[in-house]
Amino acid sequence: MDNIENLSARFQERIDAGEKIEPKDWMPEKYRKTHIRQISQHAHSEIVGMLPEGNWITRAPSLKRKLGLLAKVQDEAGHGLYLYSAAETLGISRDEMTQQLLTGKAKYSSIFNYPTLTWADIGAIGWLVDGAAIINQVMLTRTSFGPYARAMVRICKEESFHQRQGYEIMLTLCNGTPEQKEMAQDALNRTWWPSLMMFGPRDEDSPNTKQSMAWKIKRKTNDELRQQFVDITVPQAEFLGLKMPDPEIKWNEERGHYDFGAIDWDEFWQVVKGNGPCNKERIAARQKAWDDGQWVRDAALAYSEKRSNCGERSEGIKVQRSKGKIA
Amino acid sequence: MNEQLTKYLMMLGDNAMILGHRLSELCGHGPSLETDIALTNISLDLYGQVRSYFQYAAELGGEEVSEDTIAFLRKERTYLNVVLVEQPNEDFGHVIVRQFLYDMFQSFMTPALMNSADERIAAIAAKSIKETRYHLRFSTSWMKRLGAGTEESKARIQAAVNHLLPFADEFFVMTAIEKEMYEEGIGPDLQTFKEDFYSKVKEVLIEAELSMPESAPRVVKGKTGIHSEHMGYILNELQYMQRTYPQMEW
Numbered sequence: 001m002d003n004i005e006n007l008s009a010r011f012q013e014r015i016d017a018g019e020k021i022e023p024k025d026w027m028p029e030k031y032r033k034t035h036i037r038q039i040s041q042h043a044h045s046e047i048v049g050m051l052p053e054g055n056w057i058t059r060a061p062s063l064k065r066k067l068g069l070l071a072k073v074q075d076e077a078g079h080g081l082y083l084y085s086a087a088e089t090l091g092i093s094r095d096e097m098t099q100q101l102l103t104g105k106a107k108y109s110s111i112f113n114y115p116t117l118t119w120a121d122i123g124a125i126g127w128l129v130d131g132a133a134i135i136n137q138v139m140l141t142r143t144s145f146g147p148y149a150r151a152m153v154r155i156c157k158e159e160s161f162h163q164r165q166g167y168e169i170m171l172t173l174c175n176g177t178p179e180q181k182e183m184a185q186d187a188l189n190r191t192w193w194p195s196l197m198m199f200g201p202r203d204e205d206s207p208n209t210k211q212s213m214a215w216k217i218k219r220k221t222n223d224e225l226r227q228q229f230v231d232i233t234v235p236q237a238e239f240l241g242l243k244m245p246d247p248e249i250k251w252n253e254e255r256g257h258y259d260f261g262a263i264d265w266d267e268f269w270q271v272v273k274g275n276g277p278c279n280k281e282r283i284a285a286r287q288k289a290w291d292d293g294q295w296v297r298d299a300a301l302a303y304s305e306k307r308s309n310c311g312e313r314s315e316g317i318k319v320q321r322s323k324g325k326i327a
Numbered sequence: 328m329n330e331q332l333t334k335y336l337m338m339l340g341d342n343a344m345i346l347g348h349r350l351s352e353l354c355g356h357g358p359s360l361e362t363d364i365a366l367t368n369i370s371l372d373l374y375g376q377v378r379s380y381f382q383y384a385a386e387l388g389g390e391e392v393s394e395d396t397i398a399f400l401r402k403e404r405t406y407l408n409v410v411l412v413e414q415p416n417e418d419f420g421h422v423i424v425r426q427f428l429y430d431m432f433q434s435f436m437t438p439a440l441m442n443s444a445d446e447r448i449a450a451i452a453a454k455s456i457k458e459t460r461y462h463l464r465f466s467t468s469w470m471k472r473l474g475a476g477t478e479e480s481k482a483r484i485q486a487a488v489n490h491l492l493p494f495a496d497e498f499f500v501m502t503a504i505e506k507e508m509y510e511e512g513i514g515p516d517l518q519t520f521k522e523d524f525y526s527k528v529k530e531v532l533i534e535a536e537l538s539m540p541e542s543a544p545r546v547v548k549g550k551t552g553i554h555s556e557h558m559g560y561i562l563n564e565l566q567y568m569q570r571t572y573p574q575m576e577w
Contacts, residue, residue, distance in 0.1 A: 050355035057351045061568035061577035062395045063381070066351070067374050073354050074367040081360050119568060119577070169577075176575055285356065293358025295483065296419045299476025306475065 015216050020146035023089035031215055034208070035145050036090050037106070038217065040097045043083035044108035046076045048101075048282050052116040053125060061119055068165055069122060075158045082154060086147040102287050104274065109133075111194050113276030120173055120180075120187035126166010128188075128195040128233065134159050135229050136199070144216040167236065174240045181241075188237065189245040196260075197268045199226040205265075230258050332445070333384050334407065335508050337397065338550060339440075339448075340380035341408035344398060346429055347373035348561055349416060358419050365465060369426070372458040379451040399569035403558055407504075410549035411494035413557045420473060420480070420487040427466035428491060431528055432498045433459045435520040444512035467531055474535025481536065488532065489540040496544030498524070502551055 007026050014021065021027055050073050057073065060066035084094045100106035111129050116122065137159060141152040173184040200206060200222040212218040220228075230249075237244055248261035270276065350370035357363030381394035388397075412429060416422050437459045440452035473484040499521040501509070508514035529539050547555070568577070 047355075047360070054355035057354055058348060058564040059567045061572070061575075063374065063378050063398050065577055067371060067378070070351055070354060070367055070371055070374070074364055074371070077355075077360050077364050077367070081364075084360075172576060176577075177572075179572065180575060289356045289358070292356075292418065293362075295477065295479045296358035296362070296473070299473050299480030302480075303472040303476040 012214070015144050015214075018216075019144075020149065021144050022146045030211075031145075031217075032090050034212070034215075034217060035148065036087055036092050039083055039087040039090075039148055040092070040100065041107050041109075043080045043087060043097065044101045044106055045112065046080035046083060048108045048112045048286065049129075050076050050080075051282055051285055052112055052114070052278070053122060055116045056119060056122050059119070060122075065169070072126070072162050072165065075162065079151075079155050079158070082151040086151045089147050098286075098290065102283060102290060104283070107272070109198060110268070110271045110276060111198050113271050113279045113282060114190070114194050115278050117190075118183050118187060120170070120183040121191065123166050123169030123173060123184065124187035124191040126162050126164075127170050127236070128166075128191050129198070130159050130163040130166055131233065132195050132198045132229050134163060135225050135232075139219050139225065142216075142219060170240055170242075174242065184240070185242050188242050192245050193263065193267075194271075196226055196229070196263055197271075199223075199229065201265070201268070227257050230260050234258050329387050331504055331507050332513065333387050334504050335514060336380045336384040336387075336448075337401075337405070338407035338504065340377045340384070340397070341406050342412055342429070343373040343380070344377040345406070345408045345558075345561060346412040346425070347371075347377060348565060349412065349414075349425070350422075353416055353422065362419075366422070369462050369465070372455070372462070376451065376455050376458075379454070383447050383451070395569065399566045403554060403562055404552040406554065406558065406562070407550050407552060408554075409494070409497045410545070410547040410555050411491065411497065413549070413555050413561060414491060414494065415557055417487070417490075418483060420483040421491065423466055423469045423473060424484065424487040424491045426462065427470050427531070428495045428528070430459065430463035430466050431524060431531075432495070434463050434527075435524060436515070436517075439515035439520070443514065448513060470531055470537075471535045474532070474537045484535070485537050488537055489542065492528070492540055493542050493545040494547060495524075495528075497547050497549060500548075500550065505550075 008028055011021075011027060011031075021031075053069065053073050053076075057066065057069055060069050084097060087097060088094060097106065101108065111132075116125070134156060137152050137156050141149055141156060143149045143152070170184050170187075173180040203209060203221045203223045206222055209218065209221055213221070234244060234249060246261045248259060250259050251257075252259045271279070274280070347370045350366050350373070353363070354367045354370070355363065357366055377398065378394055381397045384397055385392045385394050411425060414421065414425055437452050437456050441449050441456065443449040443452065470484065473480040475481070499517045501517055505514055505517065509516050532539055547553075549555075
């Protein structure tokens, strides 16, 4: 008899055997919910992440950099699209997810609640924020839920390009004038700690980690990923000739890792709770885009309905389940 | 001759750059993810064209001139784009109408430039023709969608047409530079496609259930460097880094 316990046991066996779970497969309700939460949070991070970088598109210092940044921010919109689609396979619509973002029910990566104050921040975001994201995402290419894992494979390829682009911006600044190098150092100083916070709370403060590991949603803990990031990044900063903004960073021969100083977790939780420097502005910008776009989405839907009533196929636009959604 | 050709290249590039700039302001703020991506795509295409034109102009200009000095370090009066492309992103309707008018003009201009006596210009035009066609298809489809969508969208797009169409006449004014380029076989006689432009625009407006405004053309002279009040603010952002940190590599 297929009672829940049997189904759960069978589900865990499949996970343990390394099988991918597909949308139509049976899954525990908590597995579904956890994925909706995690994938939509990831999608929202891509979309909100467009804002701090978008802040420098009109002011990019050269045509080449402007094109690079435009293309990068556009890639993030594309990542948002794949991820929303992956989450939709679990039975939630993009509009619902957007509402969860706007009402604060759903979170996004706190790093995007920090402001981009100079051009060097665009370099630092590419290098550090995309760098940290890649470490997470490479792990997620092997996650147990098929659509999420496949979206990650595609996203990782583009992210690593973004990261190289960011590092190259930093390298150009560091090889430039003293003023440029100072700009790069300042961006590192401001971005470093929030980047470390991207991996989430310490393992002992992360209640979801154990279940996520058992379901192979995560394959490494927050602290393991954070250490991996520090180990990769410190030599990269040395190569740039920049000073790490943490006097406690030191190679530990015994551990085979860099030691690093304590993260300000009060700041982390404050920003998560909505009190960061730009939380309100980020959500206000998304709300404005949503509100300003309402009449456009309504028009597209009305037009497509009229066309299909006339027996014509609407060209180049697909209107999905819920009102106002254009694909 | 080189001096006039350089100005002509700036005129071609400035149109694409200022429109690309306006579109790039929308990146991350579009009415849906799909339109956000599409508008950014158009901006990217336009900036690609800008680089082709300005790199060519830089080659004609000698050692201190680069695509970036041309893009970022001129005074406002030497930018030669039409005033239409400076018009702000009032709403998505204005964005679409501005794009539609530009794309429609380019659908005549780009094929004409493919026949330019200047091989380099002909090659740049040949490279951008597919983009031009795609942009026109995109903006035309949105003209129809908004015109025949809801009452609100119809009112908004009609208002945008009424506001922006009078700027389109500037496309067809032959400045001294354009006259000389025409005589050299480098650029077209713009008057030859004026009538077709308006009849095609009208065709789309009719299909979009919109009306052609009666208003007279605006007296604007962007192509001689006399811009709208918007232009100074555009350049303020566009030139910010190059002006604040002169002569650095980025």
